[in-house]
Amino acid sequence: MDTLKMDELVSLCKRRGFLFQSSEIYGGLNGFWDYGPLGVELKRNVKECWWRDMVTGHDDLLVYPGAPTAYEMTGLDCSIIMHPQVWKCSGHYDLFHDFMVDCRESKKRYRHDQVQGRWVEAKGKRVFVSVLPETDEPCLELEQRALKFFNLRAKHLDQLKWEGPVVSLTTVPDFSAVLGPDAKELGTLTPPREFNLMFKTYVGALSGEEGAAFLRPETAQGIFVNFKNVVDSSRVRIPFGIAQMGKSFRNEITPRNFTFRSREFEQMEIEFFCHPNQSAAWYQYWRDRRYRWYLELGLAGERLRLREHHKEELSHYSCGTADIEYAFPFLPPGEFGELEGIAHRGDFDLRSHMEGKLVRQGDNLVVEQGTDGKPKHKGSGRDLTYFDDVSREKYVPHVIEPSAGADRATLAFLCQAYQKDVAPDENGKPTERLVLKLHPRLAPIKAAIFPLVKKDGMPELAERLYRDLKKSFTVFYDDKGAVGRRYRRQDEAGTPYCLTIDGQTLEDRTVTIRDRDSLAQRRIHLDKVAEELQSLLQPRD
RNA sequence: GCGGGUGUAGCUCAGUGGUAGAGCGCCACGUUGCCAACGUGGCUGUCGUGGGUUCGAGCCCCAUCACCCGCUCCA
Numbered sequence: 001m002d003t004l005k006m007d008e009l010v011s012l013c014k015r016r017g018f019l020f021q022s023s024e025i026y027g028g029l030n031g032f033w034d035y036g037p038l039g040v041e042l043k044r045n046v047k048e049c050w051w052r053d054m055v056t057g058h059d060d061l062l063v064y065p066g067a068p069t070a071y072e073m074t075g076l077d078c079s080i081i082m083h084p085q086v087w088k089c090s091g092h093y094d095l096f097h098d099f100m101v102d103c104r105e106s107k108k109r110y111r112h113d114q115v116q117g118r119w120v121e122a123k124g125k126r127v128f129v130s131v132l133p134e135t136d137e138p139c140l141e142l143e144q145r146a147l148k149f150f151n152l153r154a155k156h157l158d159q160l161k162w163e164g165p166v167v168s169l170t171t172v173p174d175f176s177a178v179l180g181p182d183a184k185e186l187g188t189l190t191p192p193r194e195f196n197l198m199f200k201t202y203v204g205a206l207s208g209e210e211g212a213a214f215l216r217p218e219t220a221q222g223i224f225v226n227f228k229n230v231v232d233s234s235r236v237r238i239p240f241g242i243a244q245m246g247k248s249f250r251n252e253i254t255p256r257n258f259t260f261r262s263r264e265f266e267q268m269e270i271e272f273f274c275h276p277n278q279s280a281a282w283y284q285y286w287r288d289r290r291y292r293w294y295l296e297l298g299l300a301g302e303r304l305r306l307r308e309h310h311k312e313e314l315s316h317y318s319c320g321t322a323d324i325e326y327a328f329p330f331l332p333p334g335e336f337g338e339l340e341g342i343a344h345r346g347d348f349d350l351r352s353h354m355e356g357k358l359v360r361q362g363d364n365l366v367v368e369q370g371t372d373g374k375p376k377h378k379g380s381g382r383d384l385t386y387f388d389d390v391s392r393e394k395y396v397p398h399v400i401e402p403s404a405g406a407d408r409a410t411l412a413f414l415c416q417a418y419q420k421d422v423a424p425d426e427n428g429k430p431t432e433r434l435v436l437k438l439h440p441r442l443a444p445i446k447a448a449i450f451p452l453v454k455k456d457g458m459p460e461l462a463e464r465l466y467r468d469l470k471k472s473f474t475v476f477y478d479d480k481g482a483v484g485r486r487y488r489r490q491d492e493a494g495t496p497y498c499l500t501i502d503g504q505t506l507e508d509r510t511v512t513i514r515d516r517d518s519l520a521q522r523r524i525h526l527d528k529v530a531e532e533l534q535s536l537l538q539p540r541d
Numbered sequence: 542g543c544g545g546g547u548g549u550a551g552c553u554c555a556g557u558g559g560u561a562g563a564g565c566g567c568c569a570c571g572u573u574g575c576c577a578a579c580g581u582g583g584c585u586g587u588c589g590u591g592g593g594u595u596c597g598a599g600c601c602c603c604a605u606c607a608c609c610c611g612c613u614c615c616a
Contacts (some may be wrong), residue, residue: 007609021607027589028607093616102542109542109614132560197616217616218546225572252615253542427580433577484576503574512575519576
């Protein structure tokens with residue numbers, strides 16, 4: 001496992017039809033990927049396990065271990081393009097929508113509004129000296145930069161004639177007299193260019209800005225804006241969760257590491273609504289529950305970790321966030337990549353969609369003001385509070401958000417499953433075997449059915465078994481070549497069980513069932529095969 | 542975004558300016574008696590893409606795209 005090279009896995013994924021580069025025949029498209037015949041089944045299984053374990057299989061009446069009370073779960077499937085105001089109130093518009101300037105000299109890129117500077121005159125030249133402030137004292141940093149630029153010693157500080165206060169680069173219309181934060185010469189900054197991390201599109205035939213809309217950068221907002229609809233239509237009572245799976249789009253600057261950071265990706269998100277007093281306990285519950293989910297589906301404990309964010313790392317609205325991370329093989333030893341984030345979001349989201357985009361002010365969230373003193377991004381004005389019929393209490397629910405990446409999970413399961421071990425060849429000599437040890441619930445093909453040889457009525461019996469099993473399972477029939485080769489092919493596809501019809505089947509109607517991982521075989525009766533598979537594929541508690 | 546590397550058959554790769562190759566795989570037929578069998582036959586190429594140099598380019602030059610590694614960034 002430690003020796004797994006990422007390119008070996010990428011090669012297997014291509015060779016066996018798990019993953020292809022998007023638009024490959026045209027040279028590929030950076031950040032986009034296609035799932036092949038086996039990959040689509042694997043990813044569907046990942047999503048179906050999640051949906052089943054979190055939503056349809058959820059027991060509303062049971063108090064799960066670690067949960068404060070019983071709770072309900074329900075689902076939703078929202079549109080990818082939503083009203084543009086959704087993204088303004090959620091904060092994505094301001095956060096993901098930046099103007100950037102590049103420095104032709106240092107090759108660095110800065111956010112236009114983050115560059116700070118001050119006009120200064122010396123030796124007959126007037127210059128806007130800028131820095132990307134690293135300390136609370138940008139003035140000192142600016143002094144150093146200015147002295148160096150004018151080639152002055154510290155004792156000649158008085159030759160610098162400062163003009164006005166420290167201001168943002170956004171106040172400077174022309175960059176020809178600007179000294180970039182890492183430049184030695186003037187005028188190396190490009191004009192500010194719009195960088196949008198959200199994909200922009202246009203609704204309707206007209207392509208004017210009034211029709212501008214965005215592909216969603218997360219599925220979560222669809223849940224928040226439908227919160228009231230779900231409460232009003234489904235009789236759910238707090239505490240409850242709404243789950244949604246679906247595509248999201250982020251225009252990443254640097255897509256990297258196979259499917260890990262893609263521009264089009266699929267999320268599996270839950271927004272769990274609860275009473276503010278219980279939110280801390282629910283946060284803990286979901287964090288632990290979600291961590292166990294990955295463990296149960298086969299990710300190794302030593303490669304999977306639950307990491308609480310430090311206080312400084314927390315978003316402005318969050319009172320607690322944990323990441324579930326996996327030690328992907330493309331990362332340096334000791335580093336982990338995020339699979340899922342579980343965030344305590346408080347009442348930030350629902351309030352944002354009521355009141356408008358919020359910002360933190362001390363310990364409180366307040367509506368962000370524009371320069372005109374009005375709300376910067378106006379909310380819907382709808383009442384998204386919850387009324388508890390039993391306690392007669394009205395409140396804005398708090399939200400716990402377990403947000404997972406379906407493609408990242410799929411990739412982690414593939415990385416974990418990819419193993420080389422040793423199996424005997426036809427002479428009993430140990431040879432290397434490539435095997436995908438996927439959890440049976442995730443395996444694209446659940447069982448393969450083989451006649452041991454293509455004669456004596458074995459194929460006919462095998463075909464009957466195949467047809468019978470096909471009704472309830474994804475199974476695969478193969479009668480070509482030696483049986484050993486067929487076993488190995490299934491090993492590479494991750495198929496957990498192989499059923500072989502042999503001479504003895506003709507006598508007593510038993511078949512061998514071969515286990516992918518142990519290579520062990522045992523005989524079971526033909527009539528019991530479906531039942532046996534059913535129990536082997538059953539999720540265990 | 543910057544720097545370095547790579548791109549030839551489905552996969553892994555050889556091919557230093559003169560007729561595009563190997564191994565594996567895949568397909569067919571025969572054989573088959575439980576872990577990558579054997580025999581026979583067959584399939585597979587815009588040499589990443591575009592342009593240039595040359596009598597002639599997979600090979601040299603320029604551009605571009607994609608992937609990998611390092612830095613940078615990352616909701």
